[in-house]
Amino acid sequence: MIGSLAALLLFQLAGEIIVRLTGAPLPGPVLGMILLFLALAVRGRTPQVFADTSRGLLNYLALLFVPAGVGIISHLARVADEWLAITVTLVASTALAVVVTAFTLRALTRKGQS
Amino acid sequence: MERLTRIWVYIEETPLLWLALTLCVFWLAQQIYKRLGSFALLNPVLVSVVVLVIILKVTGTPYSDYFDGAQFIHFLLGPATVALAVPLAAQAAELRRYWLPITVALTAGSITAVASAMAIGWALGLDSQTLLSMLPKSVTTPIAMGVAEQIGGLPSLTAVLVILTGITGAVIGIPLLRLLGLHDPVAKGFAMGVAAHGIGTARAFEHSERAGAYSGLGMGLNGALTALLVPLLVWLFGL
Structure with missing residues (x-):
């Protein structure tokens, strides 16, 4: 498990370093994810311990957003002023994005199958 | 005492x-x-x-x-983002098969997420700084905050709007698609990841392992695409 955690952190570190070296407009952890994906794809199989550790971390993915979310406390005045427009924009735009993405993907994968 | x-x-x-x-x-x-x-x-x-x-x-x-x-x-958000590669790698064979539909759906969804927020927010008269902070709302917090800073928004407000978007997507995403008659776990999961990043992905994993894996994929890809798209759109529309 320690080995798996170390591997995750090393891939993140590699991502952060490459982003800083190349100035790629991409966060380090996302590049780390892409690198790990490529490594696993080349290797062909994910070691069980590694899969378990990752699964354990991903089980609590939602919790990891709480500290940043509490940051709303610094913007309560702005949010109070514009809450209605913010809410309508967020909800409508998110709904549109979900629907457009899901139906585009389904339309194209169905065509490919038949 | x-x-x-x-x-x-x-x-x-x-x-x-x-x-x-x-x-x-x-x-x-x-x-x-x-x-x-x-x-x-x-x-x-x-x-x-x-x-x-x-x-x-x-x-x-x-x-x-x-x-x-x-x-x-x-x-822990950092290593957790990296860990998303694991469920993704388990779907590697399907990814190779669906790379074209995935690329098209990602592009359509990503543009929809940014452009609709821009249009609706502008029409409703949002303050320009609030609007700029909102544009990268569909991607995971660390990416969104970086983009907001780059285009002159408020990164800490962006963090909150990102969370709210994630929650909105997690709450309405799957019921809305079910209502519209879409039941395919792959399309559902991918859309949740594109529109609602990690919180949508956490919700997609509750639905099924497969939906979760595709959600993680959508989140990762859209993070990269939005980081390129938002500055471009802001420049085009001169916000």
């Missing part, structure tokens, strides 16, 4: 209190969510944020003091 004061002074100075409290509040929120049959509006992230904001307000604690403790949780 004096001893109590001394204990409080000690507690206030260590990160322990806010770290422990964040975990306790989230644990409770999760229990409530499960007990009440996973009712969407009781999303554990939403409930935890509301409860913690109230606690900070009541005790007059500045956010920076809170974050000193909570940063240990926040830090």
